[in-house]
Amino acid sequence: xxxxxxxxxxxxxxxxxxxxxxxxxxxxxxxxxxxxxxxxxxxxxxxxxxxxxxxxxxxxxxxxxxxxxxxxxxxxxxxxxxxxxxxxxxxxxxxxxxxxxxxxxxxxxxxxxxxxxxxxxxxxxxxxxxxxxxxxxxxxxxxxxxxxxxxxxxxxxxxxxxxxxxxxxxxxxxxxxxxxxxxxxxxxxxxxxxxxxxxxx
Numbered sequence: 083x084x085x086x087x088x089x090x091x092x093x094x095x096x097x098x099x100x101x102x103x104x105x106x107x108x109x110x111x112x113x114x115x116x117x118x119x120x121x122x123x124x125x126x127x128x129x130x131x132x133x134x135x136x137x138x139x140x141x142x143x144x145x146x147x148x149x150x151x152x153x154x155x156x157x158x159x160x161x162x163x164x165x166x167x168x169x170x171x172x173x174x175x176x177x178x179x180x181x182x183x184x185x186x187x188x189x190x191x192x193x194x195x196x197x198x199x200x201x202x203x204x205x206x207x208x209x210x211x212x213x214x215x216x217x218x219x220x221x222x223x224x225x226x227x228x229x230x231x232x233x234x235x236x237x238x239x240x241x242x243x244x245x246x247x248x249x250x251x252x253x254x255x256x257x258x259x260x261x262x263x264x265x266x267x268x269x270x271x272x273x274x275x276x277x278x279x280x281x282x283x
Contacts (some may be wrong), residue, residue: 112201113216115208116169116183119235124151126201133195140186148186152179204237213238 095101114123128140128148140148141218150162153175157208168184189195200207205226206216213228213236225241 110202112204113206113208115206115212117171119208120170120184121181122235123201123207124182125189126198128182128186129189129195132190133197139190148182149212151182200231200235203239205240206238208236210236212236 112123114120124147128146128151130145131137131146132140137143137259139147141152141154143267145254147161150159150161151166153163165173167173170178170181172178173241206213208216210228210230217226217228226238227241228236228238230236
């Protein structure tokens with residue numbers, strides 16, 4: 083992420099004849115259990131610009147995954163659609179597209195347009211078993227709390243620390259985050275897929 087953010091900032095600054103940081107803050111990654119939790123996360127992400135009032139449907143926004151998931155993008159594709167369909171428990175890309183389209187339509191019709199912080203601020207989202215497993219495998223578990231939404235979706239929220247307090251504890255944020263993610267990748271059961279959702283913090 084540092085290389086991506088730094089490289090893009092350099093490119094943008096050179097192009098616009100400016101200097102300084104381009105990104106507003108650190109990135110954040112949320113681990114999401116497959117199945118219904120991942121379906122809900124995909125819907126939430128694809129509705130970002132609808133919630134913001136920029137477009138009325140995600141198909142009108144070229145820079146989200148919706149057009150790729152429903153098969154309307156032919157160039158510059160970044161999603162592994164067959165793998166995503168497999169994780170979501172559907173048989174093929176056509177089924178994935180149809181279900182995702184219906185879920186988006188239902189959300190728009192029902193007015194489900196509120197911000198859901200579990201997707202943007204949590205460390206992990208999923209079943210109680212999944213979230214407990216994530217929490218147990220990390221050295222920062224004493225700074226995290228497990229909770230559930232009204233719908234019963236479990237999530238792991240990390241206590242927010244100021245950068246200065248992290249430095250005073252002699253923890254460099256970049257290495258700390260890398261170590262956490264590497265340990266998760268190596269310790270978890272590969273049959274229980276995790277999808278990292280990355281966003282600027």
